[in-house]
Amino acid sequence: MRRLPIDPFTQALLVTLALATVLPCRGPWAMAFDRVTDAAIALLFFLHGAKLSRAAVLHGMTHWRLHASVFACTFVLFPLLGLLLRPLMGVVLTPALTLGVLYVCTLPSTVQSSIAFTxxxxxxxxxxxxxxxxxxxxxxxxTPLLVGLTVVTHSGGHGFSWHAVQDILTLLLLPFTAGHLLRPWIGGWVDRHRPLLRYTDQGTILLVVYTAFSAAVVEGLWKTTPPLALLATLGVDALLLALVMLVAWFGSGALGFARADRITMFFCGSKKSLATGVPMAKILFVALPGGLGGIVLPLMIFHQLQLMVCAVIARRFARNGDIASM
Structure with missing residues (x-):
């Protein structure tokens, strides 16, 4: 496995997919995994809240034009592009994969990789x-509000429950807020043990992927998802990523941002968070016929794609190049 040209976490995701395909959890075991996964999700967002520095947020607010531009890419441009591409997706993708791509468009940016590439x-x-x-x-x-608009308006509401928004507040936002309020007491410990947060991120994602794909496999995911649809998903994800990157780079130049700020907008505005997206999908699409497998697949593909593309471009930027000269 070490010789494969993909990172260890992606390898772990592939192993988890294979395990869910061969040995899906069913019945009481599925219920038990669901409860463990919910607890892990709450812990994950509690630790993320404790990690967020209030001083950094207050200091960064002074550069509001840059942050507003990043948020516009993440929460406005992406959803608009997803809706514009929906007729194409309806032809080349399955309905579940189409919803999955639309879901990718509504997600927030990553944290660790955005900062690392910047x-x-x-x-x-x-x-x-x-x-x-x-x-x-x-x-x-x-994200739940955007999912409600895109899924309910353009997909008849199948698989989406507005009641899930309340669950988001309980399972995600409440632990996040509690962790942030407790940061004066536990923030130092969290900062000293950042690998713990990374392993919590990854462990939670693997748990959710296993339970989601187990349910999807039991419902016949691989029988209803042709290989060509998976290739088409890769193509649609790549097109989305390319369009947003181009708008982020040239749009930031048109806004008069300095080069360092353009790089920040480029990497932060083009990312989508697997760590947030997978746990949230478990709550938002709990009623989806056929399980979450088709919803999560486009996000997993986009995650790996953005890492590979951004790694190449970040090295190019580091050598004083820019996206126009690649």
């Missing part, structure tokens, strides 16, 4: 910290 490329790291962290916080409220 730093690697020589961008404005403090601004990236604020934009990515605030995007994650806003997403716990805004």
């Amino acid at each position: 730093s690697m490329a020589g961008g404005n790291v403090p601004a990236a910290v604020v934009s990515a962290s605030t995007s994650s916080l806003i997403g716990t409220v805004l």
Whole structure:
């Protein structure tokens, strides 16, 4: 496995998919995994709240034009592009994969990778910290509303429950707020044990992926998802990522941002969070016929795609290049 040209976490995701395909959890075991997963999700968002520095947020608010532009890419441009591409997706994707791509468009930005790529490329790291962290916080409220608009309006509401918004507040936003309020007492410990947060992120994602794909496999996911539809999902994800990256780079230039700020907008505005998206999908699409597998697949593909593309572009930026010269 170490010789494969993909990161260890992606390898773990592939192993989890294989395990859910061969040995899906059923009956009482599925109920038990659901309860464990809910507890892990609550812990995950509690730790994310404790990690968010209030001082960094207050300091970053002074650069409001940059943050507003990043949020516009994340929560306005992405959903609009998803809706514009929906007729194409309806032809080349299955209904579940189409909803999955629309769901990707509503998610907040990543935190760790946005900051890491911004730093690697020589961008404005403090601004990236604020934009990515605030995007994650806003997403716990805004993503369910955007999902409601896109899914209910354009898909007849299948699989989406407005009651799930209340569950989001209870399972995600409440632990996040509690963790942030307790940061003066536990923030130091969390900062010293950041690998713990990374492993909590990854462990929670693997748990949700296993339970989601187990249910989907039992419902016949692989029988209703042709291989060509998976390839088409990769193509649609790539098109979305390319369009947003181009708008973020050239739009930030038109707004007169300095190069470091343009890099921050480029990386923070084009990312979508797997760590937030997978747990949230478990709550938002609890009533989806056929399970969550088709919803989560486009997000997993987009996650790997954005990491590979951004790694190449960040190295290019670090050598004083830009997206126009690639």
